[in-house]
Amino acid sequence: MKKRATIKDVAKYAGVSTAAVSYVLNGKEYRVSPDTAEKIREAIRELNYIPDYSARSLVKNASKLIGVIIPQTEDSKQLILENPFYSEMVSNIESRLRESGYHLILSGVDKGESYLDLSVQRNLDGAIIMGIYPEQFYAELKQVEIPIVLIDSYINDPWFSKVGVDDEYGGYLATCHLIERGHRNIALVTGSIRKDGVVEKRFLGYKRALREADIFYNPDHVFEHSVSYAYGYEAGKTIASKHPEITAVFATADMVAFGVIQGIKEAGREVPDDISVIGFDDIFLSRMFVPPLTTVRQDIALKGKRAAELLLEIIESDEPEKIDRKEVTIPLSIVERQTVRPLKPRS
Amino acid sequence: MKKRATIKDVAKYAGVSTAAVSYVLNGKEYRVSPDTAEKIREAIRELNYIPDYSARSLVKNASKLIGVIIPQTEDSKQLILENPFYSEMVSNIESRLRESGYHLILSGVDKGESYLDLSVQRNLDGAIIMGIYPEQFYAELKQVEIPIVLIDSYINDPWFSKVGVDDEYGGYLATCHLIERGHRNIALVTGSIRKDGVVEKRFLGYKRALREADIFYNPDHVFEHSVSYAYGYEAGKTIASKHPEITAVFATADMVAFGVIQGIKEAGREVPDDISVIGFDDIFLSRMFVPPLTTVRQDIALKGKRAAELLLEIIESDEPEKIDRKEVTIPLSIVERQTVRPLKPRS
DNA sequence: AATAACATTGACAGCGGTTTCACCAATGGA
DNA sequence: TCCATTGGTGAAACCGCTGTCAATGTTATT
Numbered sequence: 001m002k003k004r005a006t007i008k009d010v011a012k013y014a015g016v017s018t019a020a021v022s023y024v025l026n027g028k029e030y031r032v033s034p035d036t037a038e039k040i041r042e043a044i045r046e047l048n049y050i051p052d053y054s055a056r057s058l059v060k061n062a063s064k065l066i067g068v069i070i071p072q073t074e075d076s077k078q079l080i081l082e083n084p085f086y087s088e089m090v091s092n093i094e095s096r097l098r099e100s101g102y103h104l105i106l107s108g109v110d111k112g113e114s115y116l117d118l119s120v121q122r123n124l125d126g127a128i129i130m131g132i133y134p135e136q137f138y139a140e141l142k143q144v145e146i147p148i149v150l151i152d153s154y155i156n157d158p159w160f161s162k163v164g165v166d167d168e169y170g171g172y173l174a175t176c177h178l179i180e181r182g183h184r185n186i187a188l189v190t191g192s193i194r195k196d197g198v199v200e201k202r203f204l205g206y207k208r209a210l211r212e213a214d215i216f217y218n219p220d221h222v223f224e225h226s227v228s229y230a231y232g233y234e235a236g237k238t239i240a241s242k243h244p245e246i247t248a249v250f251a252t253a254d255m256v257a258f259g260v261i262q263g264i265k266e267a268g269r270e271v272p273d274d275i276s277v278i279g280f281d282d283i284f285l286s287r288m289f290v291p292p293l294t295t296v297r298q299d300i301a302l303k304g305k306r307a308a309e310l311l312l313e314i315i316e317s318d319e320p321e322k323i324d325r326k327e328v329t330i331p332l333s334i335v336e337r338q339t340v341r342p343l344k345p346r347s
Numbered sequence: 348m349k350k351r352a353t354i355k356d357v358a359k360y361a362g363v364s365t366a367a368v369s370y371v372l373n374g375k376e377y378r379v380s381p382d383t384a385e386k387i388r389e390a391i392r393e394l395n396y397i398p399d400y401s402a403r404s405l406v407k408n409a410s411k412l413i414g415v416i417i418p419q420t421e422d423s424k425q426l427i428l429e430n431p432f433y434s435e436m437v438s439n440i441e442s443r444l445r446e447s448g449y450h451l452i453l454s455g456v457d458k459g460e461s462y463l464d465l466s467v468q469r470n471l472d473g474a475i476i477m478g479i480y481p482e483q484f485y486a487e488l489k490q491v492e493i494p495i496v497l498i499d500s501y502i503n504d505p506w507f508s509k510v511g512v513d514d515e516y517g518g519y520l521a522t523c524h525l526i527e528r529g530h531r532n533i534a535l536v537t538g539s540i541r542k543d544g545v546v547e548k549r550f551l552g553y554k555r556a557l558r559e560a561d562i563f564y565n566p567d568h569v570f571e572h573s574v575s576y577a578y579g580y581e582a583g584k585t586i587a588s589k590h591p592e593i594t595a596v597f598a599t600a601d602m603v604a605f606g607v608i609q610g611i612k613e614a615g616r617e618v619p620d621d622i623s624v625i626g627f628d629d630i631f632l633s634r635m636f637v638p639p640l641t642t643v644r645q646d647i648a649l650k651g652k653r654a655a656e657l658l659l660e661i662i663e664s665d666e667p668e669k670i671d672r673k674e675v676t677i678p679l680s681i682v683e684r685q686t687v688r689p690l691k692p693r694s
Numbered sequence: 695a696a697t698a699a700c701a702t703t704g705a706c707a708g709c710g711g712t713t714t715c716a717c718c719a720a721t722g723g724a
Numbered sequence: 725t726c727c728a729t730t731g732g733t734g735a736a737a738c739c740g741c742t743g744t745c746a747a748t749g750t751t752a753t754t
Contacts, residue, residue, distance in 0.1 A: 004467060006740055017704040022742055033702060053468045054404040055740035058709045063401065065452075077445070078648075079438040082631060087428035094453060095424045103465065105412075106441060106453045118450065120351060121400045229635055262635055284429060288576055288609055290637045301425075353710055364734040369712055380732060402710035406739045 005047040014043035025051060063123040064102050066311065068093060069115060071131035072108035074226075079108045083227070083255050084283045085300060086130065089151065092304030093128060100312055109133065116140045126311045129153070132197040145321075147314040149307050154196040161314065161325045163307045167198045170296045170332045171205025174250045174278045177294075177334050179213045182343030183248035183276060186210070189235040189260055190252040191227030199227075202252045202280065221246065232256035236263020240275065247275060247343060254279040254286045254295055261289075261339065272341035282335055292337035303330050352394040361390035372398060410470040411449050413658065415440060416462060418478035419455035426455050430574070430602050431630045432647060433477065436498070439651030440475060447659055456480065463487045473658045476500070479544040492668075494661040496654050501543040508661065508672045510654045514545045517643045517679045518552025521597045521625045524641075524681050526560045529690030530595035530623060533557070536582040536607055537599040538574030546574075549599045549627065568593065579603035583610020587622065594622060594690060601626040601633045601642055608636075608686065619688035629682055639684035650677050 007025075011018040016036060023031045024040045032040075043049070057063040070079045070086055081087050094104050105122060109115045114137065119127060126147040132155075141148060142159050149161040178186050188206050193199050203222070210217050221243075223235040232251060236259060239246050251257035257279030261271045271277050271291065279286060282297035306328050317323045354372075358365040363383055370378045371387045379387075390396070404410040417426045417433055428434050441451050452469060456462045461484065466474060473494040479502075488495060489506050496508040525533050535553050540546050550569070557564050568590075570582040579598060583606060586593050598604035604626030608618045618624050618638065626633060629644035653675050664670045 007742095008740080011704095018741075019704060019706095019743075020702090023703095026742080028743095031702075036702080050464055050467045052405070052470065052740055054401040054410065054470055055709090056742075057401040058399070058405060058711085058740080059742050061709080068453075072442075077442045079441055081428070081434035081438040082431060084429060084431060084434070087431070087434040090453070091426040091428040094426055094455065095419075098424070098454065098457075103452050103454060103469065105450050106415075106437070107445065107450060108441065110445075117397055120397045122450065123399065123401055229631075233635075258635055262637065265637070284576075285632070288580075288605055290609065290612070354712095355710080358734095365711080366713075366734060367732085373712080378732075383732080399710055402739090403712075404739095405710080405741090406712050408739080 005049040007049070007051070010040065010043045010047055010049050013047055014040045016040060057123050061123065062125055065105055065122055065124050066097055066102050067105050067107065067115070067119055067122070067124045067127035069107060069109055069127065069129045069131070074111075077108060077110065079106075080131075080227075083253075084285055085253070085255070085281050088283065088300045089130065089304040089307075092301045093308045096305050096308035097312075100316075102312075109137070114140045116144060119144050119146060126315050128307050128311060132194050147311055147320055147323075149311045149314075151303065151307050152198045154198075154201065156196075158325055161310045161327065163303055163310060163328045163330065164198070165298045165303075165330050165332050167201035168205040168208070170280060170298075171202030171250070171252070172209045173205070173332060173334055174202075174280060174296050175206045175209030176213075177278060178248045178250060178276060178340065179209060179215070181248075181276070181340060184213075184215050185218075185243075185245045185247055186215075186221065187235075187239055187243070187246045187249045188222040188224075188252070189232055189239075189249055189256055190222070190224050191231075191256070193224055199252050206250060227253050227256060229255050229259040229262075232259020232261075233263040233266070234259075236260035236265075237267045238263075240264040240267035240269045248340070249275060249277045251277060251279050254281045254283045254293060257293055257295065257339075258285070258289060261293075272339050276340040278334075278340055286337070291339055294337045294340040295335055297333050297335045298330050306330070352396040354396070354398070356394055357387065357390045357396050360394055361387045363387060404470050408470065409472055412452055412469055412471050413444055413449050414452050414454065414462070414466055414469070414471045414474035416454060416456055416474065416476045416478070424455060424457065426453075427478075427574075430600075431632055432600070432602070432628050435630065435647045436477065436651035436654075439648045440655045443652050443655035444659075447663075449659075456484070461487045463491060466491050466493060473662050475654050475658060479541050494658055494667055496658045498650065498654050499545045501545075501548065503543075505672055508657045508674065510650055510657060510675045510677065511545070512645045512650075512677050512679050514548035515552040515555070517627060517645075518549030518597070518599070519556045520552070520679060520681055521549075521627065521643050522553045522556035523560075524625060525595045525597065525623060525687065526556060526562070528595075528623070528687060531560075531562050532565075532590075532592045532594055533562075533568065534582075534586055534590070534593045534596045535569040535571075535599070536579060536586075536596055536603055537569070537571050538578075538603070540571055546599050553597060574600050574603060576602050576606040576609075579606020579608075580610040580613070581606075583607035583612075584614045585610075587611040587614035587616045595687070596622060596624045598624060598626050601628045601630045601640060604640055604642065604686075605632070605636060608640075619686050623687040625687055633684070638686055641684045641687040642682055644680050644682045645677050653677070 007018045007021050010021050024037050029037050072079050128149050130151045152164045190199050225231045249260050251260050257277050279293050279295035282295045286293040286295050314320050314323045354365050354368050357368050371384050376384050419426050475496050477498045499511045537546050572578045598607050604624050626640050626642035629642045633640040633642050661667050661670045
């Protein structure tokens with residue numbers, strides 16, 4: 001295995017000191033005469049020199065590495081990347097980060113174990129965190145003092161920047177959409193309602209819409225378990241077979257909505273003819289689903305991109321501690337497709 | 348910002364030398380007496396010491412970092428993570444790698460630019476590469492001399508380990524499935540047929556099946572463009588509206604198949620009543636699609652897991668150069684669902 | 695011509711670890 | 725009692741790079 005060239009080799013080849021090489025490497029060429037600079041660049045090219053980030057990270061205390069955390073399934077430890085909502089976001093985060101010369105360490109976080117290890121071991125320059133975790137998790141993270149942006153979290157701490165949507169409003173919007181079309185027995189199918197999580201807010205919006213329309217909130221109509229197709233499917237079957245009064249379903253994620261629809265069909269009823277369904281997210285599959293899903297749209301790509309930018313903004317400022325944390329909210333809108341049917345006024 | 352503890356702090360606290368600390372850190376405790384070891388462990392706990400991987404990487408020349416490369420869209424630079432096929436694989440790779448203490452750097456690779464930079468900058472211990480790239484890309488990669496496993500590639504070089512499926516057979520299987528059910532005008536809808544890529548082989552299998560059944564191969568019946576829902580949709584529309592003779596479609600990826608089906612419906616025809624469709628991959632969505640997709644199944648999770656294991660095997664051997672590169676092939680099978688209809692024998 | 699001011703450059707001390715190697719008991723055998 | 729061993733330990737070199745600072749060479753100023 002032939003050794004890779006180090007900065008010393010370059011220095012020797014160019015007949016200068018390593019410091020000079022370091023200067024041109026770091027764009028401090030004003031400290032070096034133009035022709036030495038050229039000689040050095042020549043040497044770099046010639047020797048095929050590529051600097052070692054570990055060494056650099058060691059002295060600069062900056063790794064150009066960003067941690068990205070995705071929720072993982074509870075049972076196995078797999079990332080919930082199966083939900084296109086996350087993949088789409090990760091993909092956008094990655095491209096934005098790469099553009100600025102950062103690399104991304106993708107990881108789940110083991111229950112119990114903290115993310116602390118990874119972040120300090122690797123000297124992460126920052127982290128983007130999706131999903132919601134135990135409070136202690138955030139506390140630890142804060143101690144590391146690296147810039148962090150939270151996606152879809154309502155953790156209230158000025159240390160964290162956040163990007164998300166107005167989930168309460170989204171839930172409200174979805175439910176109103178249904179109510180306006182004459183539905184009054186509206187089920188909510190959702191992942192677990194956790195404190196400071198998005199579902200909690202959507203749930204709140206759901207209840208507000210109900211209240212404003214003078215509809216009695218029926219706890220039996222909320223089906224809460226997990227954000228998965230599988231659970232949606234179960235809930236859909238139950239609703240279609242055991243709850244003839246329900247005419248519409250608000251699923252708090254498109255993936256869940258797909259399951260619900262399939263479950264309803266399995267039980268021999270039709271969407272939207274018998275039961276209407278509205279989702280949340282507008283992942284790209286929703287457009288192609290049959291029937292195309294009516295849903296609350298958020299710009300997922302933008303969300304990822306903005307999260308990356310927010311983080312970079314803090315990292316690249318001169319005084320990261322001083323930079324104001326921001327909170328950006330991506331707009332929401334209903335996109336009407338074919339899974340919601342207006343109810344005929346009761347005869 | 349309070350400074351993190353270094354190995355020196357630990358040494359001082361425990362009243363020993365840094366070497367001793369390093370020993371217990373690296374499990375070489377036989378070089379240290381039991382009670383010094385205990386004292387050291389105590390100090391580590393007390394000071395909340397976490398070793399710095401950059402420093403370690405510098406001297407050990409091993410970073411515990413694995414690069415994972417995913418194809419990206421040609422236009423934008425986003426990762427094709429939108430295809431659940433990739434997300435599912437990445438998710439499994441990540442969990443397997445993390446289990447062994449490695450972290451994963453997820454990245455696309457800019458057209459033209461090489462991956463070389465990243466891999467040597469970061470001192471990657473290995474890389475897993477999905478998809479197919481220009482030949483030069485592999486040549487460069489080889490120079491870096493890090494262990495690499497290729498997923499779904501037919502690059503023929505003993506340096507690379509590979510995991511994949513028998514794509515030719517898969518293509519054959521799918522096409523036979525259609526032929527056996529009476530179809531003779533079978534379209535192929537596929538991403539671009541690139542040398543050493545999986546589609547090329549599936550295409551070959553398709554042709555072989557045709558040949559064996561004495562069906563004339565009609566180039567007009569292959570629709571080649573990109574692995575995307577959007578293209579499938581276009582192709583589906585074209586097939587349904589301009590090719591009344593076609594009764595079945597083999598799409599070389601489930602995502603494409605979804606598009607085809609939707610396109611066919613858009614053109615006012617039905618699947619499988621008018622046209623049958625078979626896919627490839629069996630991503631988890633295929634099960635939930637309406638109608639559930641008949642497809643060639645491969646165990647995607649296993650594929651990811653095996654790739655990770657193959658890589659670890661090489662990395663963790665004492666002489667990585669000596670270890671035999673392996674080629675593992677994941678089995679394939681047809682899973683019959685509801686998008687293929689047997690044709691009545693011609694009257 | 696002497697001095698001040700500036701532009702270049704290189705030596706060197708870390709950054710936080712690992713590892714070699716020499717050293718110092720303490721033990722056992724002669 | 726003396727000399728090899730042996731196990732435990734620490735000093736120091738080093739990994740590749742950056743940044744400080746002093747030393748050099750050049751040019752401008754008086």
